[in-house]
Amino acid sequence: KQEVTQIPAALSVPEGENLVLNCSFTDSAIYNLQWFRQDPGKGLTSLLLIQSSQREQTSGRLNASLDKSSGRSTLYIAASQPGDSATYLCAPSGANSKLTFGKGITLSVRP
Amino acid sequence: DAGVIQSPRHEVTEMGQEVTLRCKPISGHNSLFWYRQTMMRGLELLIYFNNNVPIDDSGMPEDRFSAKMPNASFSTLKIQPSEPRDSAVYFCASSFILGDTGELFFGEGSRLTVL
Numbered sequence: 001k002q003e004v005t006q007i008p009a010a011l012s013v014p015e016g017e018n019l020v021l022n023c024s025f026t027d028s029a030i031y032n033l034q035w036f037r038q039d040p041g042k043g044l045t046s047l048l049l050i051q052s053s054q055r056e057q058t059s060g061r062l063n064a065s066l067d068k069s070s071g072r073s074t075l076y077i078a079a080s081q082p083g084d085s086a087t088y089l090c091a092p093s094g095a096n097s098k099l100t101f102g103k104g105i106t107l108s109v110r111p
Numbered sequence: 112d113a114g115v116i117q118s119p120r121h122e123v124t125e126m127g128q129e130v131t132l133r134c135k136p137i138s139g140h141n142s143l144f145w146y147r148q149t150m151m152r153g154l155e156l157l158i159y160f161n162n163n164v165p166i167d168d169s170g171m172p173e174d175r176f177s178a179k180m181p182n183a184s185f186s187t188l189k190i191q192p193s194e195p196r197d198s199a200v201y202f203c204a205s206s207f208i209l210g211d212t213g214e215l216f217f218g219e220g221s222r223l224t225v226l
Contacts, residue, residue, distance in 0.1 A: 044217040101154040
């Protein structure tokens with residue numbers, strides 16, 4: 001059974017910092033891995049999808065990397081802004097896009 | 112595209128009542144997922160459909176829960192009878208799966224409170 005760990009559970013940083021959010025998973029037999037953002041009281045917004053054959057994916061200030069063999073993924077956020085404050089969840093995918101979610105990292109970016 | 116549409120957004124009901132949550136997936140997607148989110152357990156997959164057929168319902172907590180997908184554009188999740196421990200946010204997500212992989216898109220969720 002896939003288990004996903006995201007540590008720490010919460011993070012507070014000053015605006016402008018570059019930061020790395022970590023995700024680890026136990027079963028490396030994945031098809032892809034998605035990073036999501038969730039704002040309070042809202043649904044999940046897909047940020048990046050990395051296929052199992054890829055090492056990284058970039059979108060704007062976000063960069064996600066994947067090391068399948070070691071069961072790790074990182075989400076890098078450059079030049080953080082208060083608007084980046086949210087909960088970030090990673091979810092490796094098994095067959096048929098069956099995602100297993102971590103508990104998420106709640107990020108607060110202080111102005 | 113309008114995205115995944117869920118209704119109702121909020122539901123407050125009393126223990127023992129029947130609850131029906133609805134979902135309209137993104138047009139063209141061939142897979143639909145129901146998730147439940149609580150503070151204690153995070154996001155849990157309840158059931159998923161591929162081409163309107165239930166593929167895996169192992170996450171459905173008990174017989175009080177049932178889900179249907181009568182066509183490609185509509186799905187329901189029903190709880191009967193509801194209990195206070197069913198209080199959670201229920202999310203529907205859809206995806207176009209090709210070769211076992213596809214990006215998931217979530218609706219805004221239905222927040223259920225059972226008194």
